[in-house]
Amino acid sequence: MENNRILDVHNLHKSFGEKKVIDGLDLALYSGENLVILGKSGTGKSVIMKCIVRLLKPDAGSINVFGTDVLNCGEKELNEVRTRIGYLFQEGALYDSMTIRENLEFPAKRDKKLRKLADKELNEIIEKNLESVGLIDAIDKLPSELSGGMKKRAGLARSLMLSPDMIIYDEPTTGLDPYTSDAINDLILRIRESYNTASLIITHDIKCAKRTSDRMVILSDGKIIAEGKFDELKTDPSEQVRLFFV
Amino acid sequence: MERKSPNKLNFEQLLMDIAGITTFLFRYIGSLFRNRFEGREFINQCYRTGYQSLLLVGITAIILGLVLTIQIRPILADLGAEAWLPNMVFISVLTEMGPVIFALLFAGKVGSGIGAELSSMRVTEQIDAMEVSATNPFNYLVVTRVSATTIMLPLLVFFGDLLAFFGSFIGLKAYSDISFKLFYSRAFSEVYFRDIFPATIKTIFFGFFIGLIASYMGYYSGKGTSGVGKAANAAVVASSLVIFLIDLIAVQLTDILT
Structure with a gap:
């Protein structure tokens, strides 16, 4: 160990x-x-x-x-x-002038490996990460349009971008309310399984x-x-x- | 780092801010040449600081030209020197009133906006989020904003000077039958390169320091929502003061060199 x-x-x-x-x-x-x-x-x-x-x-x-x-x-x-290292901040810390897609693009476009990817490939990664947190429908929304739980899930999807x-x-x-808290707890376990983090x-x-x-x-x-x-x-x-x- | 007592004007805070802004300045220069330039964000900031200030500067400029003309005309008419009016108004707008008034407007609109935006990003941990994703927040947020204000303010002042010139023409036209061609030739009859050059250099410094100070106040603001208000306020107050200080130095230098 x-x-x-x-x-x-x-x-x-x-x-x-x-x-x-x-x-x-x-x-x-x-x-x-x-x-x-x-x-x-x-x-x-x-x-x-x-x-x-x-x-x-x-x-x-x-x-x-x-x-x-x-x-x-x-x-x-x-x-x-x-x-x-992926870091999920308490309030999500999403960049509020950017859409969720742009939030996810932001670290990727400044990463040595990911910035070489074609737009189509990068979009696939963004969509995969948003799907894994159940937020694909919010891809073009601004953070101000999301609830607290959704912001945390979007923040988590962003922290997954660099494959931590x-x-x-x-x-x-x-x-968060008890129902959303349970969903986030499940998500933490699911992310560990899927991404081996x-x-x-x-x-x-x-x-x-x-x-x-x-x-x-x-x-x-x-x-x-x-x-x-x-x-x-x-x-x-x-x-x-x-x-x-x- | 966080500014200690952003709402108090005391000597200790003043010295700390001067030291902090000086460090910030060197960091800006280092970052500008060392790191990848964020071109897209720079263009976005040029649009926000420059294009979105056009209306405000335009309206103010026309009023400035009109008011100056209406106020000076009777005095010059009494002295029999009304013919000098276009040149006098244009020179005063071009060399002094335009740069200072438009820079103060710019500090109020853009400086407070930058201070509040960066401060709010600090409070909501957005700047920390950039840092932990291995992105350089200084490069993305500060370098782009300071570069944009440095370039956009001189352009806005040029635009404002032109509109003040037209405002002055409208003001004079209301009282006399002067043609635009005559107004133009009288306005430019005594304008030399030595009038335009120092004024342009001055506005570059105004723009640079408005961006730098506003970014500094926002980047190192205090915690909580009150920190956002204080950062915006400190950005405007400090920038306005620095505009007058630079103006004073510029006037002295121009006087010595010409």
């Missing part, structure tokens, strides 16, 4: 002013695995994700993604790592964690307080852990 390690976070620290958000965090993700980071709002879950793709620089620690030290590598190497080996889901079910899912939604996780870590005050499978953690005697399952 160690050979399949694609993400290795070691002794990560991050503070904002006086506030310590991440305090000596260690984390690993293996190829093809769905790892859920469960934690209350404001416990630094999104900060970890942003450090992994170097949107934020941690104060100390190391992060290795696909064997590259992302905190100390050059811009070119960083971009190579980033093309192998790993997808980061930032609160994939937050702000590893997933790092951060959430405070216990239903999402149960449905999508192979393994879970529970985060509290910037530290991991428990790690294991959902059913193992559910029966954990610690008061701090039990609170998440109430």
Whole structure:
């Protein structure tokens, strides 16, 4: 299993002013695995994700993604790592001046391999990705015409454009009704099957964690307080852990 | 990076902004020559900043020409120098009033738009989304906008100057029987290259700094929806101030060199 390690976070620290958000965090993700980071709002879950793709620089620690030290590598190497990571933002982060088709085209037309493709081939990839998230009918719509759940699905389709080996889901079910949340959870599992990706899912939604996780870590005050499978953690005697399952 | 107190005018923030804008300027120059130029987005920005400002600049220019003519005419008539009116109005519009007034309009319309748009993209994580998909958001968003404003403002000022010239003719025609040919020859009788050249150079700098400052304010705006409003506001206030500073420097330089 160690050979399949694609993400290795070691002794990560991050503070904002006086506030310590991440305090000596260690984390690993293996190829093809769905790892859920469960934690209350404001416990630094999104900060970890942003450090992994170097949107934020941690104060100390190391992060290795696909064997590259992302905190100390050059811009070119960083971009190579980033093309192998899909990132689904909390609100989808769709470019609101572009249609869904243009949103999907955007990363593809700036990618070394995909920009060489003919328009017809690129369209086929876009349509395939939109079909896989059930959004082909919205291909020429603007993000403002979509519901919250549709925006997340479109964001997911965009993150699939560069055929990532790993997808980061930032609160994939937050702000959605139970029916749409279930659909997104199913989609996360289906994407893993179809695209053979590893997933790092951060959430405070216990239903999402149960449905999508192979393994879970529970985060509290910037530290991991428990790690294991959902059913193992559910029966954990610690008061701090039990609170998440109430 | 995020601007610390975007709504406060204090010395510390001012120094930080000057340092930030200077860094932004060098980053723009580096990016312009190092990265792939986003031609399609540049043309889109030229359309949005230039073409979509034509009506506003056009209406203002005609009114400017009319008002100047109507106000100056009685004074010159009293002095018996009415014949100088076309030239006087045209020179003042061409060298000073046109560039400054149209640049201020441009800062209000385009600068605030750029500040608000980039800030809103920052708040909704669209800029982060570009970055994590290995796209250079600075190259796509900032380089194209700054290049577009640098090119479009001088063209808009040229267009505005022409319409102000026609506005002035309409204003004078209402009071006298002057022909267009005579108006034209009087307007251009004392216009030299030394009048046009500094004014054109000045507008290039106006356009460049409006784009640069507005992009900076939006790109590093504060969080939340209030950050969007503050970025738009700061973009207009700072750009307007810089327009007058550049104008002051340009006047001094022109004075020394001619």
